[in-house]
Amino acid sequence: MKHKTLFWFFLPTGLAMLIFIAAPIVSVVMQSVFLPHEAVFVEVENCGPFGCKTETTIDQEATALLKKEAPLGRFAGLEVYFDRGHLAVSEVAEAWRTSDGLGEFFGELRDLPFYRAMAFTLTYTFVCTPLLIILGFAIAVAVNSLHRHLKGLVIFFSLLPMIVTPLVGSLILFWMIDSRGILGNFISYLANDPDLSLKASTPLVWISLIVYGIWSSAPFAFVVFYAGLQTVPQDTLESAQIDGATRWQQIRFVVIPYIMPLVTFVALIQLMDNFRVLEPIIGFNAEAHATSLSWIVLNDLGGETRQLGAAATTSVLTLLGVAILLSPVLVRTWRDFRGRT
Amino acid sequence: MAAASQRKPATLQFFLSAFVVLWLIAAAFPFIWTLWGSFKVELDFFSISDWTNAITGERTQTTHGSPFTDAGYYGAWIQEEFWRNVLNTTLVCIFVVATSLTIGTLGGYALSRSGYKYVFWLLIIALIFRAMPPITLVSGYLPVFFDWNVWGFLPTAIIVLVAINQPFTLWMLHSFFEGIPKELDESAKVDGCTQFQAFRQVIIPVMWPGVVTTGLFSFLLAYNDFAVTSMVLAEQNRTMVPAIAAFLGTTYTEGNVMFAVAAVVSATAPLFILVMFFQRQIVSGLTAGAVKG
Incomplete structure (x- = not known):
């Protein structure tokens, strides 16, 4: 079978796997290192178009601008990986330092x-x-x-x-x-x-x-x-x-x-x-x-x-x-x- | 092992038979018990006072005037509209099986008919994809589905299930087509057919046993899926399995456990019939992968 014929025969199934299995894996990795745009909300407050007021509003323009500049969201690197919900690096280190004996250490890990x-x-x-x-x-x-x-x-x-x-x-x-x-x-x-x-x-x-x-x-x-x-x-x-x-x-x-x-x-x-x-x-x-x-x-x-x-x-x-x-x-x-x- | 020299002593044969009986009880009894219990009221199926009530249906007798009642089925199918979920599952299964077999057959046939090196790598990639837990893929879909406003609809779930099905379908059909002699379509090509004509005229008529076996497993994957359908479908489009999961949340509080029991039995029945008719194909499909490695 020629390469070209193989290509056309394989195209539908290959495309399905590419779009719905390969792409989501990439998407998952991207999502895990970029934080969503809710974070923009805080930054808008700081730069302060409503500076002195205590009320908190979303600066639509700045949000849209930021979203345009960084469509993936705020780059967070491995921050999410190390937080308490995931690998919990600091909590583990803390438990390792404070607990006496492995039993207590594993007990704290279980939380x-x-x-x-x-x-x-x-x-x-x-x-x-x-x-x-x-x-x-x-x-x-x-x-x-x-x-x-x-x-x-x-x-x-x-x-x-x-x-x-x-x-x-x-x-x-x-x-x-x-x-x-x-x-x-x-x-x-x-x-x-x-x-x-x-x-x-x-x-x-x-x-x-x-x-x-x-x-x-x-x-x-x-x-x-x-x-x-x-x-x-x-x-x-x-x-x-x-x-x-x-x-x-x-x-x-x-x-x-x-x-x-x-x-x-x-x-x-x-x-x-x-x-x-x-x-x-x-x-x-x-x-x-x-x-x-x-x-x-x-x-x-x-x-x-x-x-x-x-x-x-x-x-x-x-x-x-x-x-x-x-x-x-x-x-x-x-x-x-x-x-x- | 039927040779006369292999005949076993009576005690050993007895132990082996007893073991098989024990396993049969473990495998079949839960289903029989739940089927029987689904026609009882909750106080019988979950009996505090006396477990034999679940067999005799004492409370069912006092409540409904007969030891059997279809109250659970009525509640699930009519009151909770489980028939909608059954309909959705039917649609999903038909379209998933049809689509994934169509594109999987083309792909698997093509891979089996070309000896290029990259074919091996394509199969390896498919194997890796087969190992991905569907739920991890779902977290990749959701943001996109929300953005494009396609979240919640049956076609979305169907396409996703077809794609998740492909690696397995491809492997099974590839190894099946390898078993069909290449000379068949080669000779058709010598006679002037294009590759596709050769596939259509020569291969399609002889491919049905393999396609039926693969289709069974596609069906099972679509029918049994929980991770994708529960996350991708909106409430009104739910298929049976997420609907049963949703029942659990509401029924434990409202005391309608028997609705869930009836729904569970309803969802098991088609599988029961499937195994009855296609036992041989299921067994051959399970072992095909093992023999090929």
Whole structure:
């Protein structure tokens, strides 16, 4: 195919991605280093066309002029990044100086919104991902041993938690673990504590969010591993058996090494997807106990006061996190590509 | 693993089956429970006194004279006008799937038919774009959408969702078209077709399995999206998912939780049917990416 033909075929999709993915990323970075024009308001007061008066008005002309001179707004550099709502550099330094011991230091960090969100996002990402891989693998091995007529049925029901809208899925679980719901009732019966509420304590909220995360993503791992199990070479398994390998040893030394690339694939995809956790926090009504980076962005964008600058800054920080998680994928894809050509 | 030498001892088979049953309960029971409970009153579904009320519907019996009631559905669909949101979701899904498949097919086909080096980089860029959380992009859109007065309308959300869909669509269709032998359209070109004619006459008739699979995932993305639709759509144009989120704010205070339960069940039903009919395509789509890497 000629370059020109390729260009015309690729144009619509390329344009869509350029305008609605690449450009917004640039826009987000710009918004995060420029403060909006409300700042002009203060400057107008100072230069004082109404100097002696105490009333505060906006000088429309000066505002328009400033807007024309600097259409992006006031350049703030990394100011927003370092403020209390984001990296909170001075607060962290203060906490580091005053607190005795790491425990107290981390305790003070937890009061800062960005670090609070970071703590949950990272915990969620790095607890959910390994657990859902283990669960998915266990289900795949168990389903593989079933009679083939049953397999289709099991796969059908297994797909549901993953396919269902995340907000809907989290609401369904949330209503069940409500202290008046069936699971909540059951748990407080087990704990022998009629007043136990999963919604009231931070660790319990975190655990229920993580359980949701595993529940909703394990099917993906299961389906991928199940497909992988179908391709495990039977003769290798048989020779391992002839050599006297037990069932567990067959899994450990034949099956797991064989599907290891799939494990890496699932892990990388899930790390990226779990890092953007948002819907369960809203479904579980959990923002008092757990917030994530995506939630902060959503919260800044929504509501009456759309704090676009603050949201943009958190977005950039989130993108940096995604970039770090993505780099192994890119390295791997690059290596595959080099290997193929 | 069906070979006779692989036959498992009875206890092991029992444990494996028990494990599958446990997982099935974990996967399916919440849906069945919520479906059943959506036909009850709130005091039964969230029962303080006795959890079996949610099964027998004792309070529902005293309130409505029958153990089942459609009060939740009536409240959600008619009173809160959830049907509007359903209509919006339908529109959004149809247009997102149609548009993203049209432009994605062209792009994916072109990429699969050219061996240039930059094709690899285009795919890598698409992969990076796929990893961007949609909510971070939304904060890039909003100021522009406000300036241009396009915020809040369905077409805006549709275009945004199409674009966010593209990286994934491109990857899936690219790897699918790689599986269609190049000789097919090469020979058509030898016979005098242009590239586009070759695509239309030769490739389009054989591409439907891959397109259906990709379309399913486009549909799911549009249907399940929360970040974009909740931020970009105005209140009267909301689709189902942001509408459910908005229900939460009002219903907890007004005591209309059952409206939200009914809405949630209504939003799950289409997905249920989708999985029932397209299970094979969904599974193959999920694994295609894994096998290709």
